[in-house]
Amino acid sequence: MFTTRPELAGDFGMVASTHWLASATGMSVLERGGNAADAAVAAGFVLQVVEPHLNGPGGEVPVLLWDPGERRVSVVCGQGVAPAAATGERLLGLGLSLVPGTGLLPTVVPGSFGAWLLLLERWGTWSLADVLAPAIHYADRGHPLLGRVSTALGTVADMFRAHWPTSAATWLPGGAVPAAGSRFTNPVLAGTWRRLVAEGEAAGGSRERRIAAARDAWYRGFVAEAIGSYCATAEVMDTSGRAHGGLLTADDLAAWQPAVEEPATFDYHGYTVCKTGPWGQGPVFLQQLALLEGFDLAAMGPGSADWVHTVIEAGKLAFADREAWYGDPDHTDVPLDGLLDPEYTAQRRRLITGTASLDLRPGSPGGRSPRLPRYPQGPDVLGAADGTAGAGEPTLAATGEVRGDTCHLDVADRHGMMISATPSGGWFQSSPTVPELGFCLSTRGQMFWVEPGLPNSLRPGARPRTTLTPSFALRDGEPWLAFGTPGGDFQDQWSLHFFLNAVHGGMNLQEAIDAPEFHTLHVPNSFYPRDTHPGHLLLEERFDPDVLAELRRRGHRVETGDAWSLGHVSAVAREDGWLRAAANPRGNQGYAVGR
Incomplete structure (x- = not known):
């Protein structure tokens, strides 16, 4: 059977991902003695830089890992939760029957940083400074901008200029949409990562202690404070057609931790x-x-x-x-x-x-009666001229038109460790950039239902039923x-x-x-x-x-x-x-x- 490229085979290590720079980064870690966890974390951070329309530092990631020592598969949950102030009643009081697809109202605790650091701390061997070095390089020195990134920026540029000025400052250098293949940098993000590394190193002690200190700087330090302050003071346009502030606070970040x-x-x-x-x-x-x-x-x-x-x-x-x-x-x-x-x-x-069935037919396990949400009626309005450009994950239109996506990476090392991870969230087209940090927040909360009494109803401290x-x-x-x-x-x-x-x-x-x-x-x-x-x-x-x-x-x-x-x-x-x-x-x- 013809294939577009060969199936690779070897016995040292393998990395596959949705971007060549992330794959090359992961392989370089394996070549320099790192294991699959080190490689996955380094590649995951690079994906945040080179695929910013698909994921970002403020997003989330679930990870499946085979540990040859434990001989078991573990799930690292990097899915953040809804803020303590996020309730269906709160949104209904704002006149909203759906959680908006963009803006600050759908934000949840950013879980990817905690999950990547937990993976590194428990299963990796490298320091945070080492695994972050490639991502810092690409954020600071630049990377060739994907054509899809340039196109995505073109669809939201007017909205950035009119409603999300912090995003315009970050993603529209000189006020213009950057061209495909141009060298794109994000020095503010590079500075955020450098400060996290510095605060971790200042804690001293073991590798694990330094990683934990950097995680604290994110969830209980300067990152959490900047996110909480921005959500409390900014009001930005979202898919409802109105401007809203955010519900996420520094206390929400401090209360969350990744889980295995x-x-x-x-x-x-x-x-x-x-x-x-x-x-x-x-x-x-x-x-x-x-x-x-x-x-x-x-x-x-x-x-x-x-x-x-x-x-x-x-x-x-x-x-x-x-x-x-x-x-x-x-x-x-x-x-x-x-x-x-x-x-x-x-x-x-x-x-x-x-x-072919044309009906939605949930079942009744154990005799329990299913309950479906009250789905909105009407045409697909995603990306329309009403300000919904950038809404949703977003993935594909019914026609197959690409509107955005997520990322994925897989790693296997010669020692037997294997990892599958799907980073997403924090897309620049769905949430305004936090100016002091250089990244956007996750809008994964749009997956909740405002309607109460459903398994996936909006609840404080709950994880949205994600697609990742x-x-x-x-x-x-x-x-x-x-x-x-x-x-x-x-x-x-x-x-x-x-x-x-x-x-x-x-x-x-x-x-x-x-x-x-x-x-x-x-x-x-x-x-x-x-x-x-x-x-x-x-x-x-x-x-x-x-x-x-x-x-x-x-x-x-x-x-x-x-x-x-x-x-x-x-x-x-x-x-x-x-x-x-x-x-x-x-x-x-x-x-x-x-x-």
């Missing part, structure tokens, strides 16, 4: 797939596997009408359950065992017929595959298709990534304005026309996108005594490196 959790898992044909808990959408991957276990996908064959139809229909059921049941398990009772129960799954599987969902798989109990993708609601579609291509299609990592991709927008969007497109099915135009015709005959509302436009999966694997890696050609910036 057990993964949610499912055994499938000799593979054990590990995901985050239901504070992320990760378990929908597991629910899809449970449903698909009852079908002979290998006999259908990847890319066939039967394959696409069955996978899409299973996904509709799993994602409907996400809508009705998922939320922060620290604040709501999520019946995850019931959702993965074989008897419940068998009942749900019988709903998959030869015809790195993946890890064991084969016969041994670590095999770390993988994932950007893409909001599509993450557990694209990454699932990659996994099924490898497991049932017999493809290597690069073949599984390069295979024609598809997804549905059938389930309501997790991001503002929560639009939905029942029966929608978008496929890359490389699919056989006969397959498209058959899917239309079965009732799918089929659209085709560009031949190489859907999905941004990357992966690293350990198999047959080798390390392997692959990255996505779509978008012309993802890269895998290793030896």
